[in-house]
Amino acid sequence: MSINTNIPETLRHATVVQPGEFEAHRHWYPKALNATIHPMVNFFLNLEQERVISRYCHLHPKVGAQALRDLLNYECKYFAWGGADLINVTSAGGKRQMVVIENNSCPSGQKSMPLMDDHKEQGSYRPLIEHTFGPIARKRSTMPGGLAVIYDKNPMEASGYAAVIADVFQEKVFYAPFYQNDTNPPVRFVDGIMEVRDFEGRWHSIRAAFRYVTQRPWNRIPLNVKTKILNPVIACLAGGRNKMVAAKAYDLFNAEIEPDGLKINTPETIWDVSKSEIPLWVRKMGGQAVIKIPYSNAGQGVFTIVTQEELDAFMKQDFAYDRFIVQSLIGNYHWSSTSSSGKLYHVGTVPNAKGKTFVADLRMMVHWTEKGIRPLCVYARRARQPLEDTLEAGQASWDILGTNLSIKMADGGWDSDTNRLVLMDRRDFNKLGIGVDDLIEAYIQTVLSMVAIDKMSKNLVNSQGKFRMRLFKSLNDDPSLLQEIMV
Numbered sequence: 001m002s003i004n005t006n007i008p009e010t011l012r013h014a015t016v017v018q019p020g021e022f023e024a025h026r027h028w029y030p031k032a033l034n035a036t037i038h039p040m041v042n043f044f045l046n047l048e049q050e051r052v053i054s055r056y057c058h059l060h061p062k063v064g065a066q067a068l069r070d071l072l073n074y075e076c077k078y079f080a081w082g083g084a085d086l087i088n089v090t091s092a093g094g095k096r097q098m099v100v101i102e103n104n105s106c107p108s109g110q111k112s113m114p115l116m117d118d119h120k121e122q123g124s125y126r127p128l129i130e131h132t133f134g135p136i137a138r139k140r141s142t143m144p145g146g147l148a149v150i151y152d153k154n155p156m157e158a159s160g161y162a163a164v165i166a167d168v169f170q171e172k173v174f175y176a177p178f179y180q181n182d183t184n185p186p187v188r189f190v191d192g193i194m195e196v197r198d199f200e201g202r203w204h205s206i207r208a209a210f211r212y213v214t215q216r217p218w219n220r221i222p223l224n225v226k227t228k229i230l231n232p233v234i235a236c237l238a239g240g241r242n243k244m245v246a247a248k249a250y251d252l253f254n255a256e257i258e259p260d261g262l263k264i265n266t267p268e269t270i271w272d273v274s275k276s277e278i279p280l281w282v283r284k285m286g287g288q289a290v291i292k293i294p295y296s297n298a299g300q301g302v303f304t305i306v307t308q309e310e311l312d313a314f315m316k317q318d319f320a321y322d323r324f325i326v327q328s329l330i331g332n333y334h335w336s337s338t339s340s341s342g343k344l345y346h347v348g349t350v351p352n353a354k355g356k357t358f359v360a361d362l363r364m365m366v367h368w369t370e371k372g373i374r375p376l377c378v379y380a381r382r383a384r385q386p387l388e389d390t391l392e393a394g395q396a397s398w399d400i401l402g403t404n405l406s407i408k409m410a411d412g413g414w415d416s417d418t419n420r421l422v423l424m425d426r427r428d429f430n431k432l433g434i435g436v437d438d439l440i441e442a443y444i445q446t447v448l449s450m451v452a453i454d455k456m457s458k459n460l461v462n463s464q465g466k467f468r469m470r471l472f473k474s475l476n477d478d479p480s481l482l483q484e485i486m487v
Contacts (some may be wrong), residue, residue, distance in 0.1 A: 006087075013186045014148065014176035014196040015202075017162040023072040024121050027160030028373045029418055035425035037114040044439040045116060045375055050072075056440055062261035068444070071262075071451055078457035080132050083107020083365040084446035088347040088434060089330055093289040096347065098441045099265045099330065101361065103449040105231045105240025105444060109156045109365045113377035124377045125157075133230050133368040134168060135206035143226060145207035149172040150187050150452050158212040165210060174204060178477040180215050180282040187220075188247050194227040196442050217241065219484040231320045237472065237485070238460055239453035243325055244294035244476050246453060247271050251329035251454035264448045268328040272477075275319070282311055285337040293321055297483060306335055306397040323478040327368070331359075331401060334389050348387050349422075350433045356386035360422060360432060361403045364439075364446040366473075367386050373450065380422035380432055381405055432468045 014060050027034060049072055057065045084103040090096045115123050137147065147165055151158035151379040162175040174196045176189040186197040194206040203207065208228040220232045231240065239246030247269045254263050270281050282289040282305055291314060293301030305311050306329070341383070349356035360382040367376050381403040391397065405417050418460035422428045467487055476482075 003006065012182060012184070013199045013201075014174040016125065016198070017149075017159070017166050017173045017175050019166045019172075022122060022160070022163035022167060027156055027163070028123075029156075029420065029421065031421070032112050032114055032477060034446075035114040035423050036429075037423055038426050038429035040436055041429060041439070042116055042377060044436050044443075045378075046223070052440055052443070056444060059437060060261060061466070064260040067257070067260035070329075072445075072447060073268075073370075073372040074237075074374070074451050074454075076450070076454045078232055078238070078461075079105060079450055079454040080136065080368040081128060081231055082240065082446070082450045083105070083109055083455070084449055086167055086362045086364060086445060087330060088360075088362065088432075088438065089344045090347050091342060091344055092333065096438075097265050098362070098445050099344070100265060100445050100449050101267075102243060102246065103240060103446065103453060104214075105235045105453075106155050106212050106427050107363065107365050108157055109363050109377045111154075111377055111421060112373075112379035112421055114423060120168070122160075122164050125160050125351070126168070127374075128367050129161065129168050129378060131371075131374075132367040133165065133208075133210055135370065136228050136230055137169075139228065143193070143205075143207050145205035145227070146174055146196075147171065148176055148187075148194065148206045148209040149212065150178045150194075150209055151198075151212040152174050152177065152179050153214050155213055157165055159457065161210050161212070166408075171298045173208065174198070178220065179211050179440075189222050189225060189227075192222065192224060192226040194229075196226065204300060209423075210357040214241070215259050215261060215437065216484060218486060220486065222401050224465070224487060227330055234457045234460060234467065237476075238457040239449075241248075242294055242476065243292055244323065245456060245472075245476070246449075247325060248447060248475055249452040249456035256338065257448070260447065264452060265445060266290040266327075267330060268387075270326045271323075273324045273326050274322065275315070275324065278326060279311060279315070279323060285326075285328055285339065286336055287388045288331065288337045290327040290329050292478075293319060293326050294323065294419055294478075295321065295324055302398075302402070304329060304331075304397040304401045306331065306391060309394075310397060321478055321480045323476070323481075329401075331397070332387055332389055336390065337415070338409050346387060348431065349382060352431075358385075358395070359383040359387050359401055359403060362432070362434075362442055366443065366446050366450060373447050376438070376447075377456050378424050378442075380424075382420050383423055418421065434473055 029087045058119040082103050086098045089100050093358050149162040166173045174197045176186045194205040218233050239249045249266045291303040328339040330344050336343045336345045346359045365376045385399040401449045
């Protein structure tokens with residue numbers, strides 16, 4: 001579905017969604033709407049917490065069961081709903097693991113998830129609203145006002161959330177676009193209270209909002225607001241939309257959980273890199289690396305470097321930000337980065353009928369509930385081109401390694417390449433070559449990265465609830481970014 005963000009400003013307003021308006025065909029991809037979930041995925045999603053802990057500790061004997069139990073029952077204060085992108089990798093010695101690429105504070109996934117129960121047509125939209133958004137919106141400190149869903153991307157899912165919120169709360173929900181280049185958006189903040197504009201131009205106070213605003217949300221949503229928001233912008237700056245601070249959050253949290261035998265698996269990461277330093281770090285990693293603009297998402301601002309030509313092309317570009325991160329590249333064994341822990345390479349999909357293996361990643365969406373952090377939905381994506389032992393001259397490495405389905409259109413809108421979507425259904429799941437233990441590993445890695453970002457969020461807020469700008473600057477001293485933040 002393409003979103004045109006160049007609609008005349010006078011026409012942009014919140015629409016009203018009433019209870020009873022949920023229609024499944026509007027909120028799932030056609031290929032997912034009638035898919036039958038794979039029994040193994042359904043089994044995993046229904047595993048009780050104690051069974052997960054028992055299995056994980058059996059396979060990882062050095063992990064403390066109580067420490068893992070505490071983390072799975074960790075109470076998220078800011079980052080209560082996330083989705084990690086993970087890749088299934090192995091070493092030359094055959095040690096397989098799930099590696100976290102990033103964790104997203106407004107993750108997609110519902111429209112790609114087959115129903116767990118055919119009789120529950122709202123799928124996993126419903127438990128997220130009932131068990132995560134609901135408790136947040138119903139807190140006693142919440143002020144009077146309406147409910148809203150604000151978005152700048154993915155209207156298929158955002159509108160689904162609006163319809164489910166209307167059903168769960170049995171009241172109307174304002175569904176409002178909030179694009180970053182809109183000079184007269186239908187969303188504003190007055191004395192810390194979110195207000196949305198309806199079709200007649202009237203403004204309505206909002207007591208609680210579900211946010212699907214993904215593109216630099218800190219440049220139009222203040223950090224200190226009275227309206228309850230899932231997730232608040234602090235979760236984005238602390239790592240949910242900021243790869244620079246996320247890398248530091250993971251590093252700090254790994255030091256904390258190391259005595260319990262736990263670790264967030266990530267590529268080797270160098271942060272706070274200026275553009276002029278990038279060739280030095282790429283050379284240190286053997287000529288292959290991944291360069292990232294820390295504040296981009298949806299596959300934008302990520303550059304895979306395998307050849308000198310790709311590095312030269314990157315260095316010729318101009319960028320709005322001053323700091324980058326450089327990570328070890330995980331590719332084919334014959335052209336992966338050499339990191340301090342050796343080479344890692346993609347396990348990839350099961351070979352197809354032509355004997356071709358493709359790079360694939362796994363999106364694991366989780367949410368905080370009163371019974372712990374639980375898995376919500378799962379899907380996978382594969383790259384455009386197969387994973388070859390050698391690259392042909394002039395071949396773009398991104399076509400082999402890039403898995404994101406989002407496509408940015410010339411008009412500023414977004415579309416999706418659903419041909420590369422791998423569903424968790426009876427037909428697609430087997431192509432991934434993973435099992436229950438891999439899903440559990442992905443879930444644990446997602447929870448660990450989520451907790452790390454939430455803890456960083458807590459560190460960035462003082463006892464009065466105000467953003468600690470000086471501390472944030474010490475972690476992410478990028479003048480271009482700092483100027484964007486609305487405190």
